Ligand SMILES: NC(=O)C1=CN([C@@H]2O[C@H](COP(=O)(O)OP(=O)(O)OC[C@H]3O[C@@H](n4cnc5c(N)ncnc54)[C@H](OP(=O)(O)O)[C@@H]3O)[C@@H](O)[C@H]2O)[C@@H](O)CC1
């Protein structure tokens with residue numbers, strides 16, 4: 001149920017379902033019924049409902065909802081954007097079954113409605129809203145009515161979450177079969193309100209047959225491969241993660257990451273510290289170990305210990321050739337890598353260099369965890385990446401270009417694998433926008449890599465756990481709280497409470 005369908009995939013799902021014997025008009029009837037149900041569930045019979053219908057099948061759903069709501073005793077008004085004679089196919093059939101008056105959109109009075117059903121545009125939105133459509137959407141947004149969007153708020157692009165000109169701000173959205181990327185990606189998500197998914201008879205088999213590559217990031221996807229220590233676990237069997245520390249004025253980030261890795265279950269975690277910063281690190285670490293490691297040569301010697309199997313490089317590491325050499329050294333020794341912050345900025349404009357790193361890794365993976373600024377810096381010369389049509393597709397293109405797993409961070413973090421799989425994260429809290437939270441995320445990812453979780457799933461799990469920890473702490477959250485919130489999050493995860 002966590003697949004996210006593009007408009008093209010949804011069209012294909014519709015077409016296959018219709019070809020298998022369910023007429024499109026029946027699908028539309030079920031879609032309109034689900035919208036009517038959403039209205040009936042919250043508003044008493046007799047309430048005034050304004051239904052705004054567009055020129056396509058989204059409008060057709062609106063006509064069905066109008067007919068059903070009248071039979072249930074609601075006071076329904078219908079307004080149509082466009083000409084009734086121009087309606088085609090199933091929408092024309094649904095409109096023909098509506099026996100009440102149809103006003104022109106220009107005559108609609110959203111400000112007088114208690115409830116508005118937005119059935120203007122759905123999956124067929126093809127360009128920016130302008131003219132009458134734009135005026136109508138702005139009137140809806142200024143109305144104060146409770147707005148129920150059909151499929152997706154009109155003006156929001158279901159594939160990208162972008163606002164095309166202007167977009168309806170809905171309180172709830174009723175979509176069909178599965179959610180769409182635009183329900184999770186910003187700014188679309190902010191326009192949807194509560195999203196409910198209605199079953200209109202598109203079977204799981206039909207969805208499975210489409211081999212959907214995008215999902216909402218949910219434990220169901222990665223929990224089967226989440227590392228859980230066996231009864232006879234030995235700490236060395238739970239992996240050894242290493243975090244490279246910055247210099248004496250920049251050690252805290254590495255310690256945050258290290259604590260995240262340890263809480264995520266790595267058997268051992270070591271902060272590899274420049275000798276000058278050793279005393280500072282040692283004074284503040286207990287369960288996490290600390291070792292002096294001097295530059296790339298020192299790292300090469302340290303990595304003679306073959307039990308070290310995952311590294312974090314980047315938090316406060318410094319931008320430049322020294323950090324790059326560290327990354328190259330670790331990659332050449334084929335340890336799983338999480339590259340964050342300064343390690344990413346050390347590859348500004350050099351996605352090719354990162355491709356070389358991933359190529360050197362063999363089967364151990366590399367996870368890159370850029371925020372938007374770092375992402376733009378790395379890929380500034382790759383127009384196919386930076387100009388991809390959505391955050392989802394930018395992350396996917398970046399993963400394909402580098403051969404690395406990309407975690408493109410933000411309130412709608414996208415995790416993408418080089419093979420095309422991608423997940424959009426939706427848990428979390430704005431309180432996570434705080435100094436050091438990203439360091440903890442990098443550490444959690446490394447902790448899971450150290451336990452041999454496959455890189456893409458480790459990245460998905462790390463993002464989700466980090467967000468869940470943030471949710472638990474909530475107001476007042478600081479980065480130090482995140483590792484400490486993980487045990488409770490993990491307990492619920494492993495008990496299946498988040499299923
Ligand atoms: N397929 C199925 O079986 C099922 C589909 N279902 C429903 O159908 C919806 C998809 O329907 P759809 O494909 O007809 O597209 P829809 O969103 O109504 O818009 C197309 C119309 O809008 C117009 N238009 C576009 N952009 C515009 C703009 N900026 N400004 C102005 N006009 C613009 C466009 O004009 P054109 O581009 O052709 O000139 C065309 O006339 C889907 O979201 C779901 O609700 C359910 O019933 C379940 C079964």
Ligand SMILES: [K+]
Pocket residue numbers: 058118119120121122149150151152153154
């Ligand atoms: K809509």
